[in-house]
Every structure is written in C-alpha cells, then in structure tokens.
Amino acid sequence: MADDEQLRAALVEDLDAGFEAVVRTHGDVVHAVARRTAERAADAEDLAAEAFLRAYRALRGYDHDRIARLDLRPWLLTILLNTARNDRRDAARRPRTDGAADPPDRASPAPGPAERAETTDLGDRLAALLATLPVAQRTAVVLRHVVDLPVAEVAAVLACSEGTARSHAARGLAALRTRLTSTEDTS
Amino acid sequence: MTDPVLAALRDLAEPAPTSLAERVVDGWLRVPGPLGEVYAVVGDRGVRLLRPAAFAGELDAFLEDYRTRHGRPVRPAPRAPRGLLPALRGRGEGPALDLGDLTPFAREVLAVTARIPVGQTRPYGWVAREAGRPKAVRAVGTVLARNPVPLLVPCHRVVRGDGDLGQYLSGRADKVALLEREGVEVAHLEALAAAGTRLVGSDTTGVVCFPTCHHARRITAAHRHGFPSLERARDAGYRPCRDCRP
Numbered sequence: 137m138a139d140d141e142q143l144r145a146a147l148v149e150d151l152d153a154g155f156e157a158v159v160r161t162h163g164d165v166v167h168a169v170a171r172r173t174a175e176r177a178a179d180a181e182d183l184a185a186e187a188f189l190r191a192y193r194a195l196r197g198y199d200h201d202r203i204a205r206l207d208l209r210p211w212l213l214t215i216l217l218n219t220a221r222n223d224r225r226d227a228a229r230r231p232r233t234d235g236a237a238d239p240p241d242r243a244s245p246a247p248g249p250a251e252r253a254e255t256t257d258l259g260d261r262l263a264a265l266l267a268t269l270p271v272a273q274r275t276a277v278v279l280r281h282v283v284d285l286p287v288a289e290v291a292a293v294l295a296c297s298e299g300t301a302r303s304h305a306a307r308g309l310a311a312l313r314t315r316l317t318s319t320e321d322t323s
Numbered sequence: 324m325t326d327p328v329l330a331a332l333r334d335l336a337e338p339a340p341t342s343l344a345e346r347v348v349d350g351w352l353r354v355p356g357p358l359g360e361v362y363a364v365v366g367d368r369g370v371r372l373l374r375p376a377a378f379a380g381e382l383d384a385f386l387e388d389y390r391t392r393h394g395r396p397v398r399p400a401p402r403a404p405r406g407l408l409p410a411l412r413g414r415g416e417g418p419a420l421d422l423g424d425l426t427p428f429a430r431e432v433l434a435v436t437a438r439i440p441v442g443q444t445r446p447y448g449w450v451a452r453e454a455g456r457p458k459a460v461r462a463v464g465t466v467l468a469r470n471p472v473p474l475l476v477p478c479h480r481v482v483r484g485d486g487d488l489g490q491y492l493s494g495r496a497d498k499v500a501l502l503e504r505e506g507v508e509v510a511h512l513e514a515l516a517a518a519g520t521r522l523v524g525s526d527t528t529g530v531v532c533f534p535t536c537h538h539a540r541r542i543t544a545a546h547r548h549g550f551p552s553l554e555r556a557r558d559a560g561y562r563p564c565r566d567c568r569p
Contacts, residue, residue, distance in 0.1 A: 152348070152396040159344045167339030184339065185346040192347075193394045258331040266335075281332040313328060 140208050148200050155192050162212055163188075165283045169213055172266060172278045173220045183223065187216035209285070210292040217275065217293065258316075265315050273308030280305040342367060350400025351386060356411045356474060357504055358497055364389055364397055365404050369419030373472045378493035393424070410475055413441065413505070417475050425471070431455065432466040439480040442505040443535040443567070444512070446484040453568075460484070468492060474501075486516025507535060520549030522569050524561045531556040536567035 143161060146154030166187060171180040191212055195203065266274055272294065279290040280301075291301035345367040352363045353376065360376040362385050372389060379385040389397055410417035417437075422430050435453040439445050451463045467478040473492050479501040483489040488509070491498035499509050515523075515534055524531035525542040531550060532539035550556040553569055563569045 152390070152398050155396045156344060156348045156398055159347050163339040163343045164336070167343060168336040171337055172335065181340055181343060181346065184343060188343075188347045189395060192396050196390070196394075258327060259334050262328070262331050263335055277332070281329060282335045284333060284336070309328070316328070 143208060144204055144206060147195065147203050151192075151195060155195065158191075158208060158212075159188055162209055165209060165285075166212055166216055168283050169216055169278055170220070172263070172274075172282060173217065175267075183220055184216065186223075187212065187219045190219055191215050207289075207292065210289045213279065213285075213289075213293045214295075261316060262312060265312050268315070269308050269311060272304050273311065276301055276304035277308035277312065281309065347396065349389075349395050349397045351382075351389075351397050352400045352403055352407075353382065354403060354408060354411065357413070358493075358500055361411065361474065363403075363407065365400055365407075365418075366395075366421045368421040368423065370404060370407065370472055370475060371421045371424075373475055375473075375493050375497070378497075407475075420472055420475060422471065428454065428456065428459070428462070429466045429469075432463050433470065433472075433476045433478075436467065436470075436478055436481055437476045439477060440537070441477075442502075442507055443533070443537070444480050444482045444488075444502065444507065445533065445567075447481055447489075448484050449533075449569070450481055464489075477501075480505075482512075484521075486512065486521060488512070515549065518549065519551045521552060522550045522556055524548045524550060524556055524559075529561050530564050531561040531569060532564040533567045533569050536564055538564055538566060 143154060143158050146157050148154070163184070167180060167184040170184040170187070171177065174180045174183045194215070198206075266277065269277065275294060276290055279285045279293055280287065285293075287298050287302055287305075290305065291298045294301055294304065296304075349364050349366045349371060352365065353360055354363060355361075356375060358375060358377070362372075362374050362376055362379055362382060363370055364372040371393075374385065376382070376385075386397055389395070404418045406415050406418040409415040422433060425433070431454040432450060435450050447463045447467075448457070448460045450467075451457050451459045454463065456462070463481075467481055468490070470476055470478045470492065473479070479491055479498045481489075488495065488498055488502070503509055512534060515521075520534070522531045523534045523539045523542065524547075525538075526546050526548060528538075530538065531553070534540075548559075550559070550561070553563060556563075556569075
C-alpha cells in the first residue's frame with residue numbers, strides 16, 4: 137500500500153494513474169466514514185464514489201506545488217463530508233423521484249434507530265446510536281474511534297483546534313456510553 | 324482489558340467494496356470497428372462513450388476531452404467488456420451501456436433506435452413517435468447527433484422523413500458505408516426518395532411497409548406499389564405493417 141508521499145508523486149507524474157492508487161489506498165477509510173454518514177448502506181458506496189470524483193475534478197485544477205502539499209486523507213474526508221452535506225440539502229429541497237425514497241435496504245421494513253438500538257449486538261446498537269448524536273460529535277467519534285484517525289487529522293477535517301476535536305470525540309463517546317446503558321435499562 | 328465499546332466502534336469500519344475503484348476510474352480501449360478502429364470508454368456499469376478513431380483524432384486528445392467533459396479519470400481498461408467486440412462485428416446483443424448521464428427522453432430515443440433491425444432504416448419522426456413524443460422530431464435528431472455510443476446504438480439506421488439518408492456524427496459517407504455493410508440498397512432507397520415514394524405496399528396482402536422492412540423486400544415487382552404517405556396508402560385500402568409500424 138502506497139504512502140501519501142508516493143501517492144502525491146504519482147499524482148504529479150500521471151494524474152489518472154495516481155488517482156487510481158489514491159482510491160485503492162484511501163478507499164476503505166473514505167467508504168467507512170461514508171457508511172456512518174449515509175442513512176442507507178446502499179448509499180455509502182455512491183457517496184464515496186461521488187466524493188472521489190469531486191476530489192479528482194479539484195485535482196485537475198491544482199498545480200504541482202499544491203498537490204505536493206496536499207494531506208490526502210483529511211482532504212478526501214473533508215470533501216466526503218461536504219458532499220454528504222450537499223446531498224442532504226438537495227434531498228431536503230426536492231423529494232426523490234427515483235423511487236428510492238423508502239429504504240430498500242432489507243426485504244422487511246427497516247427498523248428505526250430506536251428499534252435498532254434495542255438489538256442485542258453491540259455494533260448494531262452503536263451504529264444506531266451514532267446516528268442520534270449531534271453532527272460534530274458523531275463525525276468526531278467516527279473519525280477518531282471508527283476509522284482511528286490521529287487527533288490532528290480529526291481537527292483538520294472538522295476545521296477546529298485539536299482541543300475542540302478531542303472534546304467533540306470525548307463528549308460523543310460519553311453520550312454513546314450513557315445511551316447504551318439507558319437502552320439496556322429499558323429492555 | 325480492551326474497552327468493548329471502543330472495540331465495537333472500530334469494528335464498524337467495514338472495508339470498501341472491491342468495486343469502489345472501478346466505480347470511480349473508467350477504462351479506455353482501442354478496438355477494431357466496422358469502419359476502422361474505435362475508442363471506447365467503459366465504466367463499471369457499461370460502455371459510456373464510443374467514437375471512431377478517425378473522427379475523434381489522436382487518442383490523447385480524445386481522452387483529455389473525456390476527462391474534461393465528464394470530470395472522470397480514465398485508465399487503460401484491463402479487458403474489453405463482454406459483448407463489445409462481437410457487437411462491433413455486427414453480432415450479439417451488445418455490451419451493457421451506461422447512459423446514466425442522459426435525460427430520460429434521450430435514453431428512450433436510444434432505446435427505440437436500438438430496436439431497429441439490422442439492414443433497415445426508420446425516419447426521425449418514427450423514432451419520435453415510438454419514444455412517446457411524436458412532435459419532438461428535431462429533438463430526436465439532436466439526441467442522435469450526440470449519441471454517446473454510435474454503432475452500439477445504431478443511429479445510422481435513422482434517416483430523414485423524405486427518404487434522404489440525412490446526416491451522421493462522423494459524416495454522411497460513414498452512414499452510407501454502414502448501411503451498405505448491412506445490406507441496405509442505398510441507391511435504391513435514394514431512387515425511391517427522389518420519386519417521392521415513402522412506403523411500399525403489396526396488393527396481395529394489402530399491407531404497407533417502410534421500404535427496408537423485411538416484408539417489403541419480399542414483394543415481387545408485379546405486386547409492389549409505392550405510396551407518398553400512410554394516408555394515401557390507407558385511402559387505397561392498405562393497412563400498416565405490424566412489424567415496421569409506418
């Protein structure tokens with residue numbers, strides 16, 4: 137797997153070949169964050185693909201110096217989160233007409249967050265509870281604890297100080313622990 | 324001891340499907356076509372673009388144009404998609420196509436055009452009617468002039484309402500050559516058009532067809548009658564063919 141320095145050199149050498157290497161190297165982390173940002177599992181790959189295409193379009197306008205300075209992973213994740221935010225705004229403005237408005241994730245009606253939080257699998261419950269956190273806390277928890285980014289990168293993606301990033305992640309994690317206990321009590 | 328909540332959170336990081344890179348990066352090919360080499364760009368859902376090399380120019384310029392217009396990266400494809408090479412030799416169902424960037428009307432126009440049989444032609448107005456918008460004749464012409472996948476969607480089989488062959492993406496000479504390869508007697512069609520004949524009927528069956536319909540081509544000279552319009556054929560007691568639907 138290529139490191140970022142090699143990837144930046146590859147992008148300068150041949151943008152398209154280099155970009156394919158970028159997708160192969162950072163695809164997992166971008167997809168994992170997309171999976172925790174998109175409402176439906178089926179949308180996660182679309183969202184990740186769209187974010188990568190936006191990144192490619194941006195790179196076509198960058199000169200070599202700018203590419204040489206790029207911190208690829210936080211840059212890609214920032215594009216991903218902006219893409220997700222734009223998609224949500226667009227979806228709110230115009231209802232979907234492609235028949236995908238209802239979650240066809242599973243054959244049976246998908247359980248809501250509350251019901252999913254009551255399932256016994258810890259991972260399923262956490263995934264459901266994550267969706268109930270305020271956006272900044274959720275994003276910080278996903279970046280810090282799901283995809284295991286260093287605090288400096290979490291701060292770069294959230295465009296805040298490392299202290300604030302750490303605090304968002306800690307408060308989000310604490311809220312998850314509290315809500316886990318309360319759903320255990322009520323079941 | 325590891326924290327079970329932190330461990331469970333890390334387990335939520337499912338790896339990306341292996342298809343993600345294929346979703347994002349398209350592949351290009353240079354393959355033989357009926358009138359010389361063609362360039363094709365293929366995405367994970369199918370062929371996105373096809374152009375005769377002689378028309379598109381240098382490969383590098385073609386690829387750079389693709390990247391600019393579509394904003395998508397493109398690399399050499401590892402292999403041709405299933406069905407592409409046979410389709411370019413005139414055989415088989417053809418490869419999957421990715422026409423997702425087009426409008427619903429444009430996709431319908433191409434779907435109708437794709438159903439015109441080999442060796443037959445249909446007017447633009449017929450395509451408009453079959454696509455559900457009989458008045459959108461000019462719009463059909465625009466869609467076909469921009470057909471992203473000529474040869475695979477045979478826009479060369481769509482001709483003008485007056486019988487003239489009309490224009491083609493890579494020039495009229497290519498349109499003539501493609502139709503002649505499929506067995507269309509272009510000189511005969513042009514003679515009919517010059518004589519004002521749009522449809523051909525048989526007085527034994529009382530059915531009227533487009534001149535290239537396989538039923539029309541079986542009519543013997545003694546029983547063949549030309550008509551300038553469907554109205555005139557109907558007035559003479561003919562009904563339209565159910566296959567070519569004039």
